[in-house]
Amino acid sequence: VTVGYIYMLKLSHLVDDKIHARSIGPYSLITQQPLGGKAQFGGQRFGEMEVWALEAYGAAYILQELLTAKSDDVYGRAKIYEAIVKGEAAIEPGVPESFNVLVRELQSLCLDVELIKKPKEQLAPVGAE
Incomplete structure (x- = not known):
């Protein structure tokens, strides 16, 4: 038996409010990494455990692209765009901006x-040890 007022509230978890995707967008000024969160039009975080999963799967080229060119390699970002437009092969990895921030702090x-x-x-070929 209920005595008193009962309030019914609608739970508003609609897909249109929750879904978020980004192809390009803003980057942090200091680290040059993609911003986080839907409000800042940020990207999805690729965490440590996801990196481990791709390492276990043996997806080295995907990891290289995710952790350098798509993240904080400013030169690599421009070169990847240029390679896609021209239909060329993949690019050489550059130095991540987070490394430059670490060097400046040191x-x-x-x-x-x-x-x-x-x-x-001067670089030795893979497996030539």
């Missing part, structure tokens, strides 16, 4: 960090 602590690049002919 330099602010008076630690000198230098990135030394080897020419391609």
Whole structure:
């Protein structure tokens, strides 16, 4: 037996309000990574466990694309767009912007960090050890 007023409220979880997708969109000014959340028109986060799942599956090229060019590799983003438009092959991975942020933070602590690049002919082929 109920005594008193009963309030009925509609639960408004509609698909149109929940669904969100993005192909391109804004990036963070500092880290150059995609923003998060529907309100900022951000992308879906590809977390640590999802990376582990792709590692276990052996999807190295997809991981390389997700963690560099589609994330915070500014030069790589432009080169991938150019390669798609021209119908060319994949690009070489660049240096992620998060690494540059880390280097700047270490330099602010008076630690000198230098990135030394080897020419391609000095790199050993895969499995030649």
